[in-house]
Amino acid sequence: MSQFKSTDRYIASRDLEVAVNAAVTLQRPLLVKGEPGTGKTVLAHEIAKALGHPLIEWHVKSTTKAQQGLYEYDAVSRLRDGQLGDARVHDISNYIVRGKLWDAFESDEQVVVLIDEIDKADIEFPNDLLLELDRMQFFVYETRRTVVAKKRPIVLITSNNEKELPDAFLRRCFFHYIRFPDRETMEKIVQSHYPNIKEELARDALTVFFKVRDVPGLKKKPATSELLDWLKLLMFEDLSPEVLRAREPHVVIPPLHGALLKNEQDVHLFERIAFLNRRGA
Amino acid sequence: MLATFILALRQGGVPASITEYLSLLGAMKAGVADYNIEDFYFLSRAALVKDERHLDRFDRVFGEVFKGLEPPEGEEPRELPEEWLKLMAEKLLTKEEMEQIQAIGGWEKLMETLRERLAEQKGRHQGGSKWIGTAGTSPFGANGYNPEGVRIGQPESRHRRAVKVWDKREFKDLDDTIEIGTRNMKLALRRLRRFARQGAATELDIPDTIRSTAKNAGHLDLKMVPERHNTVKILLLLDIGGSMDDHVRICEELFSAVRGEFKHLEHYYFHNCPYERLWKTNRRRKESETTTFEVMRKYGPDYKLIFVGDATMSPYEVTHPGGSVEHFNDEAGQVWMKRLTEHYRRSAWINPQPQRNWDHVSSLSMLRHLMEDRMFPLTLSGLDEMTKELSR
Numbered sequence: 001m002s003q004f005k006s007t008d009r010y011i012a013s014r015d016l017e018v019a020v021n022a023a024v025t026l027q028r029p030l031l032v033k034g035e036p037g038t039g040k041t042v043l044a045h046e047i048a049k050a051l052g053h054p055l056i057e058w059h060v061k062s063t064t065k066a067q068q069g070l071y072e073y074d075a076v077s078r079l080r081d082g083q084l085g086d087a088r089v090h091d092i093s094n095y096i097v098r099g100k101l102w103d104a105f106e107s108d109e110q111v112v113v114l115i116d117e118i119d120k121a122d123i124e125f126p127n128d129l130l131l132e133l134d135r136m137q138f139f140v141y142e143t144r145r146t147v148v149a150k151k152r153p154i155v156l157i158t159s160n161n162e163k164e165l166p167d168a169f170l171r172r173c174f175f176h177y178i179r180f181p182d183r184e185t186m187e188k189i190v191q192s193h194y195p196n197i198k199e200e201l202a203r204d205a206l207t208v209f210f211k212v213r214d215v216p217g218l219k220k221k222p223a224t225s226e227l228l229d230w231l232k233l234l235m236f237e238d239l240s241p242e243v244l245r246a247r248e249p250h251v252v253i254p255p256l257h258g259a260l261l262k263n264e265q266d267v268h269l270f271e272r273i274a275f276l277n278r279r280g281a
Numbered sequence: 282m283l284a285t286f287i288l289a290l291r292q293g294g295v296p297a298s299i300t301e302y303l304s305l306l307g308a309m310k311a312g313v314a315d316y317n318i319e320d321f322y323f324l325s326r327a328a329l330v331k332d333e334r335h336l337d338r339f340d341r342v343f344g345e346v347f348k349g350l351e352p353p354e355g356e357e358p359r360e361l362p363e364e365w366l367k368l369m370a371e372k373l374l375t376k377e378e379m380e381q382i383q384a385i386g387g388w389e390k391l392m393e394t395l396r397e398r399l400a401e402q403k404g405r406h407q408g409g410s411k412w413i414g415t416a417g418t419s420p421f422g423a424n425g426y427n428p429e430g431v432r433i434g435q436p437e438s439r440h441r442r443a444v445k446v447w448d449k450r451e452f453k454d455l456d457d458t459i460e461i462g463t464r465n466m467k468l469a470l471r472r473l474r475r476f477a478r479q480g481a482a483t484e485l486d487i488p489d490t491i492r493s494t495a496k497n498a499g500h501l502d503l504k505m506v507p508e509r510h511n512t513v514k515i516l517l518l519l520d521i522g523g524s525m526d527d528h529v530r531i532c533e534e535l536f537s538a539v540r541g542e543f544k545h546l547e548h549y550y551f552h553n554c555p556y557e558r559l560w561k562t563n564r565r566r567k568e569s570e571t572t573t574f575e576v577m578r579k580y581g582p583d584y585k586l587i588f589v590g591d592a593t594m595s596p597y598e599v600t601h602p603g604g605s606v607e608h609f610n611d612e613a614g615q616v617w618m619k620r621l622t623e624h625y626r627r628s629a630w631i632n633p634q635p636q637r638n639w640d641h642v643s644s645l646s647m648l649r650h651l652m653e654d655r656m657f658p659l660t661l662s663g664l665d666e667m668t669k670e671l672s673r
Binding site for chain 1 (some may be wrong): 296300301313331366499
C-alpha cells in the first residue's frame with residue numbers, strides 16, 4: 001500500500017506522516033487541528049495526490065446539517081410537481097438529492113473525503129455523523145434503501161477549535177495538532193514553494209516574519225499561508241533584501257505588510273511600535 | 282506494558298479509552314509504528330490524545346512510563362571528562378571541604394561520589410523535579426535541566442532527538458489548567474456563552490414547520506426547537522480591595538462581556554468575606570451599599586450565585602463575630618456564607634489563586650468546606666467545572 005510522505009510541494013513533519021498513515025491503515029477518520037493557515041485543508045489535497053485518489057470536499061458552514069452530507073429530500077419541488085400533476089411525483093426517489101458522503105460511498109475507487117471546518121456547524125453535527133463515519137453506511141428512509149460504502153473512504157476532518165467536539169466522536173478518530181513550523185522547517189517550506197527565490201531575500205524575510213510573529217498582542221499572527229503570499233509579493237516587486245534589513249534593529253512595519261497583517265488593529269499596533277521606536281532612537 | 286501506559290495516562294488526566302487503546306494496538310499490528318520509539322510516540326499520540334490541551338500531559342506520562350526504553354547510550358553522559366567533575370566540585374563543595382577530601386580519600390574518591398551524585402540527579406530529573414535546571418547553579422551550563430545537556434562538546438548522538446521530542450513539552454501552554462489570561466480569554470468566553478445557552482424551553486420552528494407541512498402534502502405539522510436564548514440569571518459577588526484585584530477584574534470583564542447572553546446578570550462587591558452589607562460600586566462605596574438581606578430578597582433563589590475571590594484572610598474573619606478587618610460584624614462570616622448558599626439553590630466560588638496553593642491557607646480551606654467543595658480555579662477547565670456544577 002502506498003504511504004503518505006512529505007512531497008516537494010508539501011513539507012509534512014514525521015508525526016503528521018505517522019498520524020496520516022495510521023488513519024489510512026486503520027480506515028479511521030483523521031481529525032486535524034492547528035492555527036489557521038498552517039495547511040490543514042491543503043493536507044487533504046496532498047493526501048489525495050500522494051495516494052492517487054480523487055478528493056471530495058465538503059465545506060461546512062454554520063447552517064450545514066449532517067443530513068445534507070448524506071442526502072436531502074427535496075419536498076418542496078415534490079409538492080410543486082404534485083400540484084402541477086407531473087408524473088414524476090409518484091416516484092419519491094426523483095426528489096432525493098445526493099450529498100457528498102453518498103457520492104464518496106458509491107464511488108468505485110477509494111476516495112479522500114475532506115470535511116472542512118467541522119466546528120463551524122451546530123454542536124450536534126458531529127454526533128449526527130457518528131454511525132455513518134463508523135460503519136460507512138446510512139439508511140435512506142424515503143426509499144428504504146441502505147447505502148453502503150463500496151470502498152471505505154479516507155476521511156480527513158479539520159477544526160479551528162470554535163466548538164468542542166463530543167467525546168464519542170473523538171474516540172473514533174485519530175488526532176493531529178499541526179504545530180507552527182520552526183524556522184528550519186519554514187525554510188524548507190519556502191524552498192518547496194519558491195525554488196528560485198533569492199537566498200538572501202528568503203532569509204531576511206523569514207527573520208522579519210518570525211519577528212512579526214513574536215510581537216505580543218497581535219490579534220491574528222501571520223501563518224504559513226500569509227508568509228507565502230507575502231514572499232510572492234516581495235518577489236514580484238523585486239525588492240532587494242536591503243529594504244528588509246535596513247530596518248532590522250527596530251521592529252517596524254515591514255514592506256507590503258498587507259499580506260502579513262490582516263487586521264486593522266494589528267496594523268495600528270505596528271504603527272504605534274514604530275513610532276515609539278523612532279522616538280526612542 | 283501498554284496497559285500500564287494507558288492506566289498511567291488516565292491517572293495523569295488524559296482521558297484515553299479502551300476504544301482508543303484497541304485502535305492503537307490495531308495500528309501497531311498493521312505496522313504503522315515500525316518498531317521505532319519515535320514513531321511509536323507519534324502513533325500513540327495520534328491515537329490516544331484527542332485534544333491539544335492534553336498533549337502536554339501526554340508527553341509527561343510518556344516520558345515517565347517509557348524512560349526505560351530510551352536508547353542504552355543514556356549511560357554515556359556519566360562518562361564525564363574530568364574538568365566537568367572538577368567544576369562540579371567547585372560548585373558543590375567549599376574550599377575547606379575540598380581540602381578535607383583531599384586529605385582523606387583524594388581525587389579518586391571524590392570522583393566516585395560525584396558520579397553517584399550525578400546519577401542521582403539524572404534520576405530525579407526524570408522523576409519530574411527540575412532542580413538541576415534552575416538558575417545557573419548547575420555545572421552543566423546553559424543547557425539547563427535536561428541531563429542530555431552534559432554532552433556539551435560531544436558529537437550529537439543519533440538518538441538524542443528521540444528522547445527530546447517529549448521532553449521538550451512543546452504543548453505546555455495548550456494545557457487548560459493554566460490560569461486565564463488574554464490568550465485564552467476568548468475560549469473562556471465561549472465556555473460562559475455555552476453556559477448561558479442552556480435554557481431548554483421550546484419555541485416554534487417556522488422553517489421546519491413549513492418543510493414538514495410540505496412533506497405532509499399540505500397538512501399542517503408543527504415542529505418545535507429548543508429555545509436559543511436562555512433563562513440563566515446570575516448574581517456575581519466579587520471580592521475587591523486586595524491582592525487579587527487584577528484577577529477579579531478579569532472575571533468581572535469575562536462575565537460582562539457575555540452579559541447579553543444571560544437573562545440577568547447582577548454584581549455586588551464585598552471585602553474578603555461577605556457580611557451584612559454589599560455594595561455596587563467600589564469607588565462610591567458608602568452611597569451604593571445595601572444590606573445583604575435586601576440583596577437576597579431582591580434576587581430570588583433561582584439566581585445562580587457566583588463568588589469571586591481569593592478566600593485568603595485571617596481565619597477569624599470567617600469564624601468569629603467582630604473578625605472583619607474593616608468594621609465590627611455582629612455575625613461571623615460563616616453565618617453569612619451559610620445564609621447565602623442556603624438561599625440560592627446553585628452557588629459556586631471562583632478562586633483566582635493557583636490551585637496548588639489552596640491547601641496552605643486555612644481560611645481558604647474553611648470557605649471551601651462551607652461551599653461544600655464547589656470552589657473552582659480561574660482556568661478554562663475550572664470554568665467548565667463550574668458551569669457544569671451550576672447548570673446541573
